Amino acid sequence: MFTGIILAVGNISAIEQRAGDCRLTVATGKLPLNDVVLGDSIAVNGVCLTAVALGANYFCADVSNETLSRTILNNAAVGTPVNLELALTPSTRLGGHIVSGHVDGVGVVTEKQADARSVRFKFKAPDQLAKYIAEKGSICINGISLTVNEVDGAVFSVNIVPHTLNETTLGAAVVGTKVNLEVDLLARYMERLLKGDAAAKSCGGITEELLQKSGFLG
DSSP: OBOSOOOEEEEEEEEEEETTEEEEEEEOTTOOOTTOOTTOEEEETTEEEEOSEEOSSEEEEEEOHHHHHHSGGGGOOTTOEEEEEEOOOTTSOOOSOOBOSOOOEEEEEEEEEEETTEEEEEEEOOGGGGGGOOTTOEEEETTEEEEOOEEETTEEEEEEOHHHHHHSGGGGOOTTOEEEEEEOHHHHHHHHHHHGGGGGTOOOOOOHHHHHHTTSOO
16 A cells, blocks of 8 residues: 655666566656565555565556556566556555556546746546545545545646655656556546445446435435
8 A cells, every 4th residue: 555655766777678568677766665565565656566586776567458458568678667666554644545556548648837936737537436526525536645625527736746756757748648647546436336235246336326326326
């Protein structure tokens, strides 16, 4: 588990194709690796990866086809900058929100404009994720815990303060940049719980009928 508070920006230093998937080597920049051991989880652009080899300033991780098919790691190249976060511990400050590192889909920047000293971004999420995104709710973008300002269908906006722009890869994002999205963990489980016993028989999402039966609509 993670908090969505980025500790460092690193970069992909090597990509090794292995029997249909790949192994990444990530240069970790200022990320502290002194207490990281083999098997630990590290979030790379919001993707939870397992360290299978470690050096003083790098780690290696195997990336499955499932992960490649669902995240922007599929388009990574040597030199690609990435946001990095170590897994939380019982003593970690929970400065963001609970992030699993299991990416739900890929979004895209549709608008970027200055807003005083901050920058306001608009993102288009996959249509199937729109129902999980709520105004003033939490969302994880490339591993960064952010608050949703506004929602219009599958398009939502966030405000990025100068510190986040300077300390993450979002500062370099432009219209058309693709990003990893992880919706709030509670929203995903709420949908499943609302279905009750029907969850075992149905793969559909939240509907008006389901909300009425659950007492959320009059």
